[in-house]
Amino acid sequence: MTEQKIIAVVGATGQQGGGVARAILDDPAGRFALRAITRRPGSDAAQALAARGAEVVVADLDDEASLTTALQGAYGAYFVSAFWEYNDVEREQKQARAMAAAAKTAGLQHVIWSTLPDTRLHLRLDDDRVPTLNERYKVPHFDGKAEADAFFVEAGVPATFLSTTFYFESFLDFFRPVRDDDGVLALHLPMGDRKLPAIAAEDIGRTAFGVFERGPELVGRTISISGENLTGEQYAAAFAKELGEDVAYRPVSVEAVRAQGFPGADDLANMFFYYAEYESVFAGARDPGAVRELNPRLQDFGTWLAAHHDAFKGL
DSSP states (O other), rough: OOOOOOEEEEESSSHHHHHHHHHHHTTOOOOOOEEEEEEEEHHHHHHHHHHTTTTEEETTTOHHHHHHHHHHSSSSEEEOHHHHHHOOHHHHHHHHHHHHHHHHHHTOOOEEEOOOOGGGGGOOOTOSSOBBBBTSSSHHHHHHHHHHHHHHHHHTTTTOOOOOOOOEEGGGGOOEEEETSSEEEEETTTTTTTTEEEEEEEHHHHHHHHHHGGGGGGOOEEEEHHHHHEEEHHHHHHHHHEEEEEEHHHHHHHOHHHTTTTTTTTHHHHHHHHHHHHHHHGGGGGGGGHHHHTTTOOHHHHHHHHHHHGGGGTT
């Protein structure tokens, strides 16, 4: 029997990493072994992975030495940062550098870095339609990851860059349909009439698994993913079909997002401006049909919504 190649997964107890972890464990062919990297090995999520046969290893993204140790003997790794945990590009990039350096030292043969595009390629810093943030970025949680792509290249790490997008899961909380004062069930998105590419978090993991299956031929490639690219009207229509009642689409402005004032509101407001203003660039790079070649189980929004029907009861 051929020995399984070990895939180390950073954030294996989170949304993205958890999806990768489950894809590895659910593979009936058992082509890879899962090494779940976590700061909290005693957590319920980590113990659940261990119960399914995962090797659970402690490491901290702020500690390169611990990462290097955790990666020893692995074939590949899935790397994702936790930007919204600390909302700090400098720290995120320090962690990315540590992951790249540790991967090089450990001699990994295939790494996937979860990334996003550099909005400044199109939305220039001197464009005053939206503010420049931290003097360097338009959308910090995009631009910082894009800069970090170079860390893996410079370190000589064989990497595939998985460019992600908005999660369908955001409709469970942040953009949940609400009943407005007029009694109408409405979906509010800051997208005007433009398409918003989105994907189920689980499908990010399944697509990453497909990348590992394909192996070295995808090293050096950027793979831009989505499950479906829909307008606000189309998302609302999908909700109406699933829930059995009319759902109105009522677009809001990016300035309304900015005015909410929570940490990162400026970042997210600029993100939606970029999504809408550069639809041809962002949505145009994301073809669900191509993603399905790597992940045959890719869900469109209607499929995901049907699976989460009960979560929207009582609207």
